Amino acid sequence: MQSTAEENYIKAIYKLSGGGESAVSTTALSESLETKPASVSDMLRKLSAKDLVHYVKYHGVQLTDEGHRVALKIIRKHRLWEVFLVQKLHFTWDEVHEVAEQMEHVKSELLIKRLDEFLGHPRIDPHGDPIPTEAGELREVEQRTLASLEVDQQGVVCRVKDSQPSFLQYLNRVGIQIGTQLQVMDKIPYDNSLEISIEKTKSVILSSDVLEKIFVINP
Amino acid sequence: MQSTAEENYIKAIYKLSGGGESAVSTTALSESLETKPASVSDMLRKLSAKDLVHYVKYHGVQLTDEGHRVALKIIRKHRLWEVFLVQKLHFTWDEVHEVAEQMEHVKSELLIKRLDEFLGHPRIDPHGDPIPTEAGELREVEQRTLASLEVDQQGVVCRVKDSQPSFLQYLNRVGIQIGTQLQVMDKIPYDNSLEISIEKTKSVILSSDVLEKIFVINP
DNA sequence: AAATTAATTTAGACAAACCTAAACATTTAT
DNA sequence: ATAAATGTTTAGGTTTGTCTAAATTAATTT
Incomplete structure (x- = not known):
């Protein structure tokens, strides 16, 4: 240890x-x-x-291989706690790091297993970085902009390119945050805007400007 | 610090x-x-x-007074984490302590404030011990057996007196655990059993034997 | 290729938190 | 009231993780 x-x-x-x-x-x-x-x-x-x-x-x-294994375990813990802090305790991205830095050192296999289940086995952290699996595999996840999705395709928000408060507030208002599940319902050819359903509930129309700033991964 | x-x-x-x-x-x-x-x-x-x-x-x-204040802060953190581990991560009571012992030392005012909100401002931990408030007050909470409640009175489960697996499994099956909200719907005078509604959803009839083993606090 | 500069390591110290062994207080028993 | 037993503290040492200052190695310049 x-x-x-x-x-x-x-x-x-x-x-x-x-x-x-x-x-x-x-x-x-x-x-x-x-x-x-x-x-x-x-x-x-x-x-x-x-x-x-x-x-x-x-x-x-x-x-060494052993060191590498240990590193991935710590990173897994760190990123799972980040997901917890943002999704469950509504921390902002900048508040997250310092606390996760402390939590990642808590020793308990069971804790991490249960936390992972509780969070629904997330594949990326709030910064869009992949979370190593329990087995110690780090699979890079292909990230695409919302603009690149076709009608009917789904994605989970993993990153946004603009961190201006006004933009983040806008996303907040329409109900989009990291981890939100989206689906393209329709495409409006006139200005390349898309109708997007949010968490399979409500739906909004997003301009192509906004679509370029939101990154998703395949679920 | x-x-x-x-x-x-x-x-x-x-x-x-x-x-x-x-x-x-x-x-x-x-x-x-x-x-x-x-x-x-x-x-x-x-x-x-x-x-x-x-x-x-x-x-x-x-x-000293200062030491006392510090002690209550640590105990608050410890007990909030215990609630989290049991209610959200489904730890059993005996698995909880060692982990909470580590988490209680994580330094972040915001973390504890948010955790408290996330858990719905619990007043007792999974062992039925009171959780000090943010202001550092530790108010003892009156604990009564379910058997002592009158019709229509409510309570939150805070402790069970029998820890035999068979009993705990029984509670599990009817949907009772620490923190569960109960209300007495009806009293059956014949054998002093009570009809209890669980989380305002389903309801069950509990024998007086069982009622004596379940402690609740006023919500 | 030698000399200068930059990076790195070694040597010796320190604080925190623990230890053992010895000295010192307090309590208890006679 | 004194001696024995028990509890507590002091003195000196260890480990972990850090530091400064000096020595050493590697890289760069001339």
């Missing part, structure tokens, strides 16, 4: 290496974690002894 | 002193926290310096 500090290092290595591709430098880690390079060196020696990273002095670190 | 360790000491002092009444000994704390008495002495000196406890060497500790 890893300490909170170790988990944070592993997460940072994962992020900075772009999912485990490239090696990561001590300085990059020290900036990302807001610690001094000397502290990073210390910790890398420790993680290396635990076989969580492959560390060559003066030449950076990479996660 | 207090560390996790400090919070655990404060909580333990609160519990062992019976809510802040009597003083608590070093040994009692060391047993409760599973640490050595020497470690407790260290920490008490530290908490005393922070004015969270009133500590007289060789004569035990008590919480």
Whole structure:
């Protein structure tokens, strides 16, 4: 079992290496974690002894397979909590991170299993990033703009490109947020606007401007 | 702000002193926290310096007003998370404690405010213990058996006296769990059984045996 | 290719939270 | 009232995770 500090290092290595591709430098880690390079060196020696990273002095670190597995577990927890905070507790995206950062370190397999069920096995977090599966697979999800959907096709909102309050308030008013289920009911050729049904209940007409700013994934 | 360790000491002092009444000994704390008495002495000196406890060497500790306030905050968090785990994630009572113990240390005022709203401002936790208010008041809630309710009176289930699996399964089947809203619809004088409506939907007839084992609070 | 600069590691310290062993208070028993 | 037993604290040490300052290695420039 890893300490909170170790988990944070592993997460940072994962992020900075772009999912485990490239090696990561001590300085990059020290900036990302807001610690001094000397502290990073210390910790890398420790993680290396635990076989969580492959560390060559003066030449950076990479996660081992085990380290990679641990990283995905933490990211899964982080992103599930983000979904919970936004969808159930109505946090805004910017309020979410700091809290999820703490919750991701709570140790309980059962907790995460149940949380996942409670949230309906979400595939993406409120930022549109994919949530690793229980088995530790991270499948990238194809994201498309609402404008690219054909009549009758469905999608779940995963990202919006404009974060101006006025736009977000507009979405709020029509009832669209991350996770909302949409279906294209009709296309108006005149101006390429679409009639969209929201959660299979009400329906609205969205201009092509707006359609370009809303990203969905296939359900 | 207090560390996790400090919070655990404060909580333990609160519990062992019976809510802040009597003083608590070093040994009692060391047993409760599973640490050595020497470690407790260290920490008490530290908490005393922070004015969270009133500590007289060789004569035990008590919480200061500030310490008392902090204790109630932690207990509020712990009990709200317990409600969440049981009501939303379907944890059983024995699975709850260890996890809530970790979650109670997550730092975010907003989180607790929103969690409280999300859960509908519960007044008791899954064990029937009262949840301190945001303002730090802990009002004991009068608990009565279902058998003591009159026709038309309402109650929320807060505790059951029998924890045999067969009994709990029976409750499960009729749809009764902690937090369930009940109302007495009718009394059958013949055997003192009651007709009880469950969550204002279905209704069942419960024998006086069963009625004695279910405790409710006024909503 | 040597010298300078930049990045990294090592060495030695520190705070938090724990420990053991020894010293010191308090309580209890004689 | 004193001695024994019990409870508590102090002193000194350990681990984790951090730090600063000095030493070392790698990269860059001339």
